[in-house]
Amino acid sequence: MPTERTTLRRIPERGRHDRATIDEILDEAYLCHLGLVDPDGRPFVIPTIHARAGDVVYVHGSPASRALRAGTKGVDCCVAVTILDGLVLARSAFHHSMNYRSAILYGAAERVDDLDEKRAALDAIVEHVVRGRTDDGHTRPPNDKELRGTLVLRLPIDEASAKVRTGGPLEDEDDLTLTGIWAGVVPLTLTPGAPQPDAGIDLPWPGYDLNRVTRGGG
């Protein structure tokens, strides 16, 4: 259900609350931006990685560990995920825009302390980016020391919304008669290059199904 925070006031027709749309955006995006409030009441934002597991999003919290260290109680946060799909060039400067898909989650994120859940969460984060990477023999799995040294947050997908913009420029009627001005869309896709093996690796690329590649730029 939309709450006060997830109800879009601006261009509400772009807002979506269906879980399928929200999940798809969360699953495709390689990274998220985690918004927090510091002890002085000021906002701060860090880029980090996440993964969805059913109705929960796990966030790698180590980059914000300073702020998150205190207490096991939930910390108010906002997780924003944005996929850029194109540049929209309108006849008017004012109606220039971008095609994008974004999802915003709000809630109290809790620190994951149980080692089994933490292991599953970190596996999900690796799988989120490179499917098949946690299969037997594809990596050396985390040991308990590594698990303990990693801060993972759990945020239920509860208060969430998505925004999606697709298609060409939306122009003022009067501007449609302007001549000599190019208008349209430049699509953008995050494209993988040839895998670059590390020093000492003499193995073929294992052909992992990279998240973004299989899904395309929408």
Add this chain to the structure above:
Amino acid sequence: MPTERTTLRRIPERGRHDRATIDEILDEAYLCHLGLVDPDGRPFVIPTIHARAGDVVYVHGSPASRALRAGTKGVDCCVAVTILDGLVLARSAFHHSMNYRSAILYGAAERVDDLDEKRAALDAIVEHVVRGRTDDGHTRPPNDKELRGTLVLRLPIDEASAKVRTGGPLEDEDDLTLTGIWAGVVPLTLTPGAPQPDAGIDLPWPGYDLNRVTRGGG
């Protein structure tokens, strides 16, 4: 000068405070995430567009207008910009990472009310994405009504930091002898597709110097 907020505690060797690095990241990224605190003291983050003009960043604040409407006084905010350059696959699950460049700005953002500054700021935002687009005859410039209807924030580049990760996986010594595990980097680049003209447009693509294209993925 680094402040308490811009001093990196985690993997400090990735931190950069030089303006050249910060400016380059701000200039290349197509979008930013704006972090704010709502009236109830909770964090929220919105994706939006920005442009740097000298020592100032202008942010298109309309998507957050609800929160920013009140008052002309500065509002505490955080602007985060992240460019993803690659996936880093390590022999250990724990050392999986991403190559990225991020810049974080903190400060009190002020609403731009002067129409001339607003016009210049919006031009900068359009130019930031598509260079040459605000040249004469390339768009219909904003009129006063459009300028008044757009919320623009000004944030000085004052309290800022950058983080840059490049290169291959950093492994534990013991893991380097593992065999049969592929490790390395999958580079990622945001790639433009063929421009798609709007209905009624019978002009060649003007050959704009798209920001990202000329700079490459780093």
